[in-house]
Amino acid sequence: MPDAPETGDGVPVDPTGSRRDASARRPAITGEGVTAIESQLRAMRSDAEQHIAHARAEFDQANERLKQRTGRDLIVATLIGVGIGAVVVASLIFVKWLFVLFAAAAMVLGVFEFSRALQVAGRRVDVVPQLVMGFLLLLSGFFLSPWIHWVSTLVAVVVVIVWRLVAQLFAADGRAHIDVIGDVLVAGFVQMYVPFLTSAAMILLAQERGEWWVLAFLILAVVADTGAYVSGLTFGRGGRHPMAPRISPKKTWEGFAGACVAALAAGAILAVFMLQVPWWAGLIFGAVVLATATVGDLGESMVKRDLGIKDMSSWLPGHGGVLDRLDSILPSATAALVMFYLLHTLGVS
Template sequence: MTDPADPVGPPPTDAPVTRREASRARRAQSAADAGAAFQTHMRAARVEFESQVAHARAEFEEANARIAQRTGRNLILAILIGLAIGAVVLASLLFFKWLFLVFALAACSLGAFEFIRALQAAGRRIDLAPQLGAGALLLVSGYFSPLWLHWVALLVAVAVVVVWRLLGQMFARDGRTYGAVLSDVLISAFVQLYVPFLGSLAMVLLAAPRGEWWVLAFLIVTVVADTGAYVSGLTLGRNGRHPMAPRISPKKTWEGFAGATVVALAAGVVLAVFMLQLPWWAGLVFGALVLGTATAGDLGESMIKRDLGIKDMSSWLPGHGGVLDRLDSILPSATAALALYWLLTPLVTT
């Protein structure tokens, strides 16, 4: 039996401890509930965010697919590759301009390689090694040699590829017709004139006093003109497109050319005043002439590709096509920029 003197229940000293433990338990439970609610809220927010990202990505990919279907370009890859190439060009021209010669050698050699491979696939007999060797000679000559010696280098380069082709055909003895051999010889000379020689004129300009700024200026005008044509062709030509040269390049439109004209002239004025120290009206001349040669170069390469039955010279630059597909408007623009340098340099303001 229980002693009546014994207290009923736990000792008095245990009551405060029990209350503290109960309070701690309630606080712990409240913290656990709050933590669980926070985790639930975060999970819901993450699911919502992932849903929004997936939706935005789907819409972007759909828009990019429509643009690619309409223009034949992968927009994202085109932008990323363009930015990477632009960074290399800027670094070479702004810090050590001779580095741009290395970049030009690589670009023109790859462009010539693509062109020769396309011609060979079409049945033309073009000799790769002498073409690349003579082309490198022309580019190096353009930067290091006086102008008269550069013209001698051009004659030597053309003579090398022509004689090499004739000797190759003579040793082949495969009964190739006279007309086919003549075509091979003329096309061999054209390859030298089209890619290495036009590229070497940019090297002549680069070697001139402050020539790096002129090279950068005509490259900027060419790029912004292409971008302006791309954007305005997509927007202004949405409800009605007016092809510029449907038999040569169906995707070139007058709407795109209008946009290219506006941005090329604006860029020419800005570059003339702030970079080249020329009067503003000289910038209009600069922008207009570079735009004209760039457009002619673009259409000219399109005509060559159509004659060869190909869409791009290669697929080395995703979103752009081949290297020569990026050089098509730049190469003839180098000629215009060099001519304008000689004509407009006396107008430079100090």
């Protein structure tokens, strides 16, 4: 056979013209390159994993310090709060009657966990009639006239009280009279505290542009709570000047000052751009909601301290129970309704 042709440098080539030695050396060079690249990639990945692990450890430590100072998981609480806020805003802006369903669900959960907490504390609470009458009372606030709603409120309170008395009569367990009276008062209080105050928001929602007023007082309550939280965490470390040490040791005057600034500023902005009322009316609105939200917050803290519990439940991670989130909102609903009627009666627009 004839010898294979050679290139100019004397390297044999096959009939296709490729170099034998070059093709033999190419895989070795490529393999060395791939090995070097893989080593670099493994080193980079290991370095990135170390940085991620270090950053995660620092984040966990910072989050743990926040939990120790605030008593709750701030990250989880924020995510849940944002999710609930998105549902509320969407329901109010697009189809406001959907907010009735959302409010009804929150009211039912609030009544249920409050009733269970009272039962654990030794009170006799009839959960089913409380839920049924509370639901009907809430619907009357949205679908019926305000005057009929007042009649519905009276009926709801009478029904739960009579139910408790009849149930106690059939129980015949020798319960002390003072305890029976306490159970009756508690039955009426549950109805007035959760369903009635929630129904005030439904009355406001049913008004013309009422959805914007509901959204405004919800924003004010949240802004005031956030302002108090940030200001108290920044300037009131260690409870420097506690507001009510026997009721809620972590609430400080520094936090209240931050809540006041935030609520007044938000009230003026919401008045002009959302409620279409003068800015000074927004200042009054912000101050009223701040006052009712603070009273509601301290009031629920006092109830929980009397019951010997920290949270009404653990249904909302980072927040506690549903009622723990409604404590400042419930009384603010009535305040917002009063402000709405007052400003419209005076012709302020």
